[in-house]
Amino acid sequence: MIWLAMDTSTTTLTVAVLRDGELLAEHSDRAERNHSIRLVPAIEEILREAGVTKQQLNGIAVGHGPGSYTGVRIAATVAKTFAWSLGIPLVGVSSLAALALTAALEDGVDAADLYIPVMDARRGQAYTGLYGRTELPDGQPSMIALEQDANRLAEPWFAAMQTVKTWKVVGETDAFTSALQTTNAESKYVELRAYAIGLLGLERFAKGEQEEVHHFVPNYTQLAEAEVNWLAKQQG
Amino acid sequence: MQGTYILAVETSCDETAASVVRDGREVLSNVVSSQIETHQRFGGVVPEVASRKHVESVTMIIEQAIEEAGIKPSELSAIAVTQGPGLVGSLLVGIVAAKAMASALDLPFIGVHHIAGHIYANGLDRELQYPLVALVVSGGHTELVYMERADSFEIIGQTRDDAVGEAYDKVARALNLPYPGGPHVDKLAHESEHEVKLPRAWLESDSYDFSFSGLKSAVLNVLNQAKMKGETVDPSALAKGFQASVCDVLVTKAQRAVEQYGAKQLLLAGGVAANRGLRTELTKMCSEVNVELVLPQMQYCTDNAAMIGAAAFVKWNQGRFSPLNMKAEPLMSLKSWIEQ
């Protein structure tokens, strides 16, 4: 089973090719926010590097967000169009879960039990969730969502977590240095890896889950501002 | 299979569209999914909402276009997409979808200028004859374009402020007409026997440029003054006056351009090309000066992908394709496109 994995929800553009659980090739860069320019060429390059043709692909895993609206749209659109064009399955996974898994893979034996992945959503806000580390039958680490992915104010979110014993904040931690100082949590800057997207995608697919390609959309976690305003006006 | 089959995608604003065009002429399918109902409640297109809608429907619309054309994806010759101008978020969805498809199917990729598409749409059902002049009128554009050949563009005049379609929408809003307002103003103008006289903005005597913001202000003035005096204005007479002023300026400048450039044809292009008042006046003028007027079929006036397929064929013929790292160009000029 050869799968292509991708994510553009953060400033990092990341693509990977996996055979079963094994990583064949991976490329990540955070040169600039030009994912719409780079993503398709990066896919072509990574397939070449892995020595895999498009026709050999068995499926596509994509980070469905949350994250930058434009960013999550780019990977979601490329992934669904690729999957539809090739007639292969598509699986979307949480980009935050993948961020947490990236950290756990890095942490290895020192991995924490609870991870709080964070992405900068500006003005003290974070795209974030709460994930519990678990182990798959083959010994690979995985993540279970304990709280929904959402856009939250970082400081009160961290404060509420203080009741939980040990937790680790991972991801774009550099955007939350002052909020993190109010806690005693461990934190670590981590860049999302498509490898983690691929692992989570394969796990979902093994459970018999996949997307209805035409209807696949990113998880923005919130309505567009104009819709929020319109709804508020309706309620007077 | 004989011929060149181009699948074209267009998402520059609020329509998700896909089409298969054979040899730049024969439209095998033309699927347009309009978001008008979605944006109506906001009174205009909301870019973030439009972008989200495009993601929702893009592959479905492409699949429908291919199925209706009765071909297999493997029989396509190239994938084309609108590169600009337009709303950047909307453009990006169509662009990355088209790139992904070109990559997955190993097909050439062609970026297309949206306005070039509107212009070449006139060639979908007849032979274009050069040199020609095109009058491009839409919600975002008001331009007079001189084309000496199929692959040359010279902008000889453009709006200095509002586009025609924009002026129509603003006047429609002032008259409390539903969004999008253009067709309603056109309809009202036709129903009226009276006309509120409004000024015309001719600018310098040799200029082909346009200005519509003064006219829009004149309409608002009439409404405000009537309100202050406690009078009511007949909205249809005001619509008629507005439409008369717009048409007078567009038709007169188009006539001068056609005569000065010795054009064989005058092309009307863009969303406002559906305006009945403008079509009537242009028809009258062209028969007087003995120039062929080319009006697009109604389904090719508003945004569609068949026109993008028609324009892409010009690039196909030149063997000029776009790289998969092509950028969206929200402010792209016609000249930079034809030269790229």
Ligand SMILES: [Zn+2]
């Ligand atoms: Zn248009």
